[in-house]
Amino acid sequence: MESKAAMMVTILLCCSSISPAFAQKHKGPPAAAAVSLPPSPAPSPAAPRHVDLADLLSVAGPFHTFLDLLEKTDVLRTFQSQANGSKDGITVFVPKDAAFASLARSATANLTSDQLKSLALYHALPRYYSLAEFNRLGGAASPVPTLAGGEYTVNVTDDMGTVHVGSMWSNPKISSSVYSTRPVAVYEVDRVLLPMQIFRTDPPMAPSPAPAPDAKPASDAASPLPGKSSSAKAKADEKKSSSSPPSSRRGAGIAGYFLVLAASASAGLLLLC
Numbered sequence: 369m370e371s372k373a374a375m376m377v378t379i380l381l382c383c384s385s386i387s388p389a390f391a392q393k394h395k396g397p398p399a400a401a402a403v404s405l406p407p408s409p410a411p412s413p414a415a416p417r418h419v420d421l422a423d424l425l426s427v428a429g430p431f432h433t434f435l436d437l438l439e440k441t442d443v444l445r446t447f448q449s450q451a452n453g454s455k456d457g458i459t460v461f462v463p464k465d466a467a468f469a470s471l472a473r474s475a476t477a478n479l480t481s482d483q484l485k486s487l488a489l490y491h492a493l494p495r496y497y498s499l500a501e502f503n504r505l506g507g508a509a510s511p512v513p514t515l516a517g518g519e520y521t522v523n524v525t526d527d528m529g530t531v532h533v534g535s536m537w538s539n540p541k542i543s544s545s546v547y548s549t550r551p552v553a554v555y556e557v558d559r560v561l562l563p564m565q566i567f568r569t570d571p572p573m574a575p576s577p578a579p580a581p582d583a584k585p586a587s588d589a590a591s592p593l594p595g596k597s598s599s600a601k602a603k604a605d606e607k608k609s610s611s612s613p614p615s616s617r618r619g620a621g622i623a624g625y626f627l628v629l630a631a632s633a634s635a636g637l638l639l640l641c
């Protein structure tokens with residue numbers, strides 16, 4: 369009798385100590401973020417297990433050029449299924465539109481469809497890495513394989529928290545964390561990754577735009593505020609998100625966006641450029 373009672377107590381203790389940890393593991397950051405969400409008309413499900421990369425990339429950034437590349441090459445599907453289904457997850461390095469704009473048009477104009485596909489795949493690692501985990505990728509762990517496979521590798525360096533992703537012709541910095549919840553990480557980088565396998569020589573840059581931006585308005589309507597500070601950009605994004613319900617494709621997309629904003633703000637993951 370006594371041992372049975374003792375066992376019951378033990379089981380109860382186990383349960384009570386396990387379940388909070390269990391609950392925390394399954395809705396740690398998302399739950400914290402969800403609490404800070406304003407009441408939304410759509411009943412939002414518990415923790416969203418599924419991250420829609422297209423939704424994510426279309427509301428953040430601007431990352432339109434990269435998203436177009438992913439769609440055109442069908443690499444979006446590869447990334448999404450890696451994000452959906454793999455145990456290891458995925459880490460995507462997303463260049464801003466301005467990064468693509470700084471390359472001369474001729475640099476990418478005559479790439480074959482296979483090369484475009486490899487270029488897109490080269491921007492992702494077949495594993496989830498939090499920002500803090502990049503310091504494991506230096507030294508012997510380099511070079512790091514990408515989803516493009518084979519010799520398409522990058523060198524990742526972490527210099528006191530400033531992470532660079534090295535390709536043959538560029539060494540972009542991770543300028544902000546767009547989304548980072550295991551198994552999916554999406555980081556903004558300030559240059560396009562340029563592998564040797566595609567670019568035999570250093571690809572030409574676009575003729576640099578007039579250094580005096582006030583002289584005349586930028587002709588590129590697709591990317592607003594190309595050279596503005598990140599706080600100006602953040603303000604613009606805020607404005608966009610607070611006044612854009614009609615343009616949202618799905619409630620989930622916008623909810624996800626808020627989640628990302630809340631999560632990155634609360635985790636302090638937003639790095640300054």
Ligand SMILES: *[C@@H]1O[C@H](CO)[C@@H](O)[C@H](O)[C@H]1NC(C)=O
Nearest residue numbers: 418445446448449450452453
């Ligand atoms: C990823 O998962 C979502 C939700 O389960 C599903 O709608 C979508 O088709 C999946 N995509 C891929 C490429 O596996």
Ligand SMILES: *[C@@H]1O[C@H](CO)[C@@H](O)[C@H](O)[C@H]1NC(C)=O
Nearest residue numbers: 474475476477478479567571
């Ligand atoms: C693209 O084609 C132009 C004209 O034929 C050529 O000058 C240029 O070197 C090519 N670019 C690449 C990256 O092959």
Ligand SMILES: *[C@@H]1O[C@H](CO)[C@@H](O)[C@H](O)[C@H]1NC(C)=O
Nearest residue numbers: 510511521522523534535536
């Ligand atoms: C990575 O670093 C190694 C050793 O320094 C170097 O040989 C290689 O070219 C680098 N790879 C890239 C893609 O930069």
